[in-house]
Amino acid sequence: MTDSLHPSGQPDRPTWFFADKAIGAVAFLVAAFCLLPHVAVLLASISGDTDTLRHLADTVLGRYAGNTLMLVLIVGLTTFLIGTIAAWLVTMCDFPGRRWLEIALVIPLAFPAYVLAYAYTHVLDHPGIVQTVLRDLTGWGPRDYWFPEIRSLGGAAAMLSLVLYPYVYLLARAAFLGQSATTFLAARSLGKSPLSAFLTVSLPLARPAIAAGVLLTMMETIADFGTVSYFGVQTFATGIYTSWFSLADRGAAAQLSLGLLAFALLLAMLERANRGRARFSNGKRQDTIARIPLRGGAKIAAFALCGLPVLFGVIIPVIALGVMAIGSQQDLFSPRYLRFIANSLTLAGIAALVTVGAAVLLGSFARLRNTRAASGAMYVARVGYAVPGGVIAVGLIVPFAAFDNALDSFMRDTFDVSTGLLFTGSIWLLIGAYLIRFLAAALGAYEGGIASVSRNIDAASRVLGQTSVGTIRRVHVPLLTPSLLTAALIVFVDVMKELPATLIMRPFNFDTLAVQAFRLASDERLSGAAVPSLAIGAIGLLPVILLCRRVARHDA
Template sequence: MTDRTQYAEHGSFSRHAGGTRFMGVMAYLIAGACLLPMVAVAITALTGGTETISHLMQTVLPRYTLTTLALVAMVAAGTFALGVGAAWLVTMTRFPGVRLFEIALVLPLAFPAYVLAYAYTHLLDHAGIVQSTLRAVAGWGPRDYWFPEIRSLPGAAVMLILVLYPYVYLLARAAFIQQSATAFLAARALGRTAWGAFFRVSLPMARPAIAAGVLLAVMETIADFGTVAYFGVQTFATGIYTAWFSMADRAAAAQLALFLLGFALLLAVTERIQRGKARYHEAGKRHTRMPPEELSGMAAAAAFVLCAVPVALGFLIPAIALFNMGLGSEQNLLSHRYLGFIRNSLILASTAAVVTVAAAICIGFYQRLQPGRRSAMAAYVARLGYAVPGGVIAVGLLVPFAAFDNALDAWMRQTFGISTGLLLTGSIWLLIGAYMVRFLASAIGAYEGGQSMVHANMDAAARSLGHSPLATLRRVHLPILTPSLLTALLIVFVDVMKELPATLIMRPFNFDTLAVQAYRLASDERLEGAAVPSLVIVAVGLVPVILICRQVGRR
């Protein structure tokens, strides 16, 4: 029997129905806010002409579909293998450097994928350091050797895997930490090997969190624009931007966005069916942490190498490359201008993280209070924004709010002779709303991954003691969910620091961020200058990465 079934059978908080209604209203408002930009884009698509989209279907649309599917498959497999493998090694084994790797394995999360692409292009392209050195040492000509092409579909997949596997690692590690040793040791007592017990017991118990992490990585992949555009890989995201900006056909861009939304729906349905309604709990009264296995010899060396490779490829090597690129730059980090970029980035990232996680709690806890189709649909709608490119969300919000601002301004002018200007359009709060829509799925995934550890009997006990739903959330759920909520804060904070399209379109006047500055310099082919704000994004993102990982590790 699942949590939600048990919870429904115990009955709702009848004496405190106000708390349930409040959570329901908040959940529906949040879902409506997430649905608004998609509806605006859909209306634009359905009211536009069909000439351009017909041409695209006959020419590049099949290529967009196949390339996107291939990219998704490679990224899903890569992030699963790296994330789950690393999480198991640092949580369930002990080898030299394991404490360092607990934190170091998350460091690539601070890197935008497009910045990683810049760094590796600087290193591995035909004119890059590696190939130039090979030609100089071996005396080869340009046609005398073969070298993997970095600007390719596999190259883009590798860039995305290296920066997205921490999603799976963080959620899988939190799930492994919360697991008790009882089931695993029982499997070993029944004759299972350590690997057999892992695949038959530990991995299925962590499946909700792992599935959420892989889904986040896949949705980030289909929405990525910077990496695939820089490498010349044609996906739905590049097609949307081509139609929107190069062809100046917003209807065609919106129609392509609908294809992307359909793909996101398919992914979400597949993940939900695969995960089902399963919840896993420790049946015993005590939670016994599994004693880690001490590795030695070749096993310890192999574990060290397996953990070191993603850290080196996803953080150390590109960081060194960017540092060298920025040495000759004229950018001054201590200038008043750059301090303003840092301040603006921190304000946006921290505010958006708190707002988004609070929204995820409302969605997730309402599902707990009122399991059923309506609450499930609210959560389902709230997840969809993660698959939509940030630029499309930005336009989907700007269109209705600009219409509202203009209508209000016209009414105020006519009635009172006062111009209100643009109250919402171009404000920081509308931009934060776009971030919430874009990254709410990641926060919900982290919340649900931890909520699977909250047994329905805990809710029944709180209800028998007279606690209201909000009191139960505050006193029972939130303390247990602390690792998952901290993980959600980390994911949203770093994602906002790296977000580019929505920030470019919706930022208030003269409110530039580090990501915007890096984009401007890279657009001017000033990669040395772009390396400076890119490194600052990484450095600022490292602080919450380290602090939150240390907190999660203490659980």
Template sequence: MTDSALPLADKKRKGLSRKSGATWVARTALVAAAVCALPMVAVAVAALTGGTDTITHLAETVLGRYTMTTLLLVLMVSVGTFAVGVGAAWLVTMTRFPGVRFFEIALVLPLAFPAYVLAYAYTHVLDHPGIVQSVLRDITGWGPRDYWFPEIRSLGGAATMLVLVLYPYVYLLARAAFLQQSATTFLAARALGASAWSAFFRISLPLARPAIAGGVLLAVMETIADFGTVAYFSVQTFATGIYTSWFSLADRAGAAQLALCLLSFALLLAMLERAQRGRALYHDPSRRQQAMEPAHLSKGQSILAMILCGIPVLLGAVLPALILVNMGLGSEQNLLSPRYLGFIQNSLTLASVAALVTVAVAVIIGFYQRLLPGRRANGAAYVARLGYAVPGGVIAVGLMVPFAAFDNALDSFMRSTFDVSTGLLVTGSIWLLVAAYMVRFLAAALGTYEGGQAMVPANMDAAARSLGETPGGTLRRVHLPILAPSLLTALLIVFVDVMKELPATLIMRPFNYDTLAVQAYRLASDERLEGAAVPSLVIVAIGLLPVILICRQVGRGRHR
């Protein structure tokens, strides 16, 4: 029976059901967006109401150093990820040499390694007591002051660690852009006398600029959010300053004001990324879409290409894994002890709950955009995506400040009224930490969900409505079964991101509730690097799950 044949009362009931379903989706999405905006608003309010004495003291002492160090780190990581990511993407996409199919997948593997894990591994090998300098002294007979060796615990060392694990962002996006380019414009440039290098720099690179810029900006956002690497190498950035102000100095106002500075920089980067995508008008004017024919390299060129593609894989994945395994075997850490099983259980619990909550919120916001498109829905999605540009330390401070004030106010009211202390109901709870993870990684889940949702034709929604389905029923019976692969990918990505997240966990975790990342950081801070290798290996092993999925997509992305 069609809608036109239904009695008027049934039509009204169906209309009310659909309206109530849409209202529920809209309200839930807007509440989730408000939660995402809360840390940013709270940081701004706490910073602006913290008085001028703190910010004046910061400006006279550490603010300049934090700013300069952070900017230098961003600059070095930007240049490094651009050079490695774009160069590797061009070689595996536009040339053919022995092992190219292996390298196009292996170049993604460093994405499974947190930068702070690489820092622990390379410090163990390259520091003064490490095997490299020890062998050098044994061979030459030099003393500690008779030679110069690059200092791994430095700004340059931190930048190198970050480049090795973040260049896959640029590589993946650049490779996709190169694969989508038609050969006609490139061949026209060659026909007009341009060399291969000239055609690359003047044609292919500008065409791929939006994708490359997006990848570099993602790497930069991860750089300013990093805490474990810079803290271990004693590099003073805004991320380390926030943690020091919050814990070591117990200066909440100072931490909020430093967080506001970092938040402003992160939001500026997010706006730049959005603006560059809006101005991304490069396109191939040719109507003929001819796949680029890869150039076959000579023997000498092939050897050079294999070396250039092999170095990032070797330094970013293979060598760190071997070092960590060797360190772990020589440590006294027992992965099966009750203490370590507790760390693993805590990590898996947090990551699982956070992944489920984050993906559920992403589904609601994405479905809200599809169900009721408009400024409000687009605004909710935009605010939800901003969390990825906000470092974990900023989100932690932004959530701790208002909820700590709420807990204290409630406790004071209950004491004065009923002579009962409520303590800290929200602050220091697992659920507040899960909320921080949700804010931080909602953009990743939302992007994955929207990518799958774009493959669901709109006429399916119309067909479901004509059959009497409510919005919730359409989502449950039509969208979710089709989007199961995308949802699984989103769950795995958020799960592993939470496993690796350090600053928010350090600041917000409940008392005596440590995770693998916290244990690795604590052991490394005590210079027990061999012990830190054990939890680090577990984090890396779990991180390989989404990377394997990405590698499968990379393998399918070859010319069809």
């Protein structure tokens, strides 16, 4: 049903007016909800007691800050080297196994870092197979040799680097594919070697994309809890959890969250500034750069450099977890595990639908109403991706717990009825945390799809009498179905892997696969933790397969 028309042929103003206002109101409501944890953490940290924080400052706060900073720097540098070198080799060089490796290099993205931590601890720890074989072959005792300690800051950095480098690899590879051959060939004609041309021409042109990937890995690093907690590396993420549960001091948790939030927002601003400059970095691609054929030792070295991340990031962990799972006596199809799977799928499914719906709403509002207010709402919605799940959990529980307690007290005093906790400890508040954490990923997929939809289509929809809501429902959503399905799948798997917010906010007796894996690993039952870890990795392969198909089509 269309709107009535004025003599001018335009729809009546009230229908358009109220449709636009409704979209804007809901969009700002979503943005305000995304901003709530940041404001709550700030207010709770200011109003909270500082006794615990002073004690932490005298004891471990410096260690938290130092370890977090070192972890971010090491992971950033390592992912830059692995991702950039691998992307250059598979894009610009021709060597045996290249077609297979360009896809396989994406697969580690399917696994959370804490899963690799469990696998490598089983392999490399003192009772593990590597050190056991070493002692059997040499006859050494436990104190007769030195072996790298896997449960260390360096070990945590290695695990995070192995699962996060695909961010850099994917963005760098796309940047290299998009470069024109002209500049590279000009450098070669001036006597530059392929390596020199890469360093002086191709790498600077790809710098914005590579920097964006590195900043993403840094934001994921500060958000990690499972890996650093299991390895005993004290960071801000572990400090927040300790203050919340072990010390039962929400004020201290909020104050630590504020410090981590400031660092996360700094990285988010750097990423935004870098993204703003990226459009000036690459020239228009006119022809394809012919791949450089490698021979002899060069092709062996290229295969090794690209194959090692796959070997250590996928093959060895999967084999180790598979061997561990066989003797774990954990039945993935038992009623208990089926409940874990059902809980995980329920949370991930609802969160994916809600998050993608919010992304469509915010993205459509920004497209239909190109104003500073709409841009501000989009920016606020994106910031959550840089904020660790533990910070979001603290920022949501503090205000909602206060509201629940105030409402319960009012109802008791007025009507002698207890309302209990309506929001705190509910599934819906946890879904809200996932929404804040992963909305940026859904927005990115939406914007990637809507960029190919001409604004003339929007104008045609309006001429035919569609309101803003009708344009979104009947035009945008059908055209963007592939992009929206991709966004939903990415959010689904991210929620499956998410640990700190789930640990803090989950309802009583509502455990997921991630929580079960963490609990078993914390009890040093690594063989048992292998079963839910493999299940998480298997589900995580779905979006990776989708990414791989897109990579293959791009390079076809």
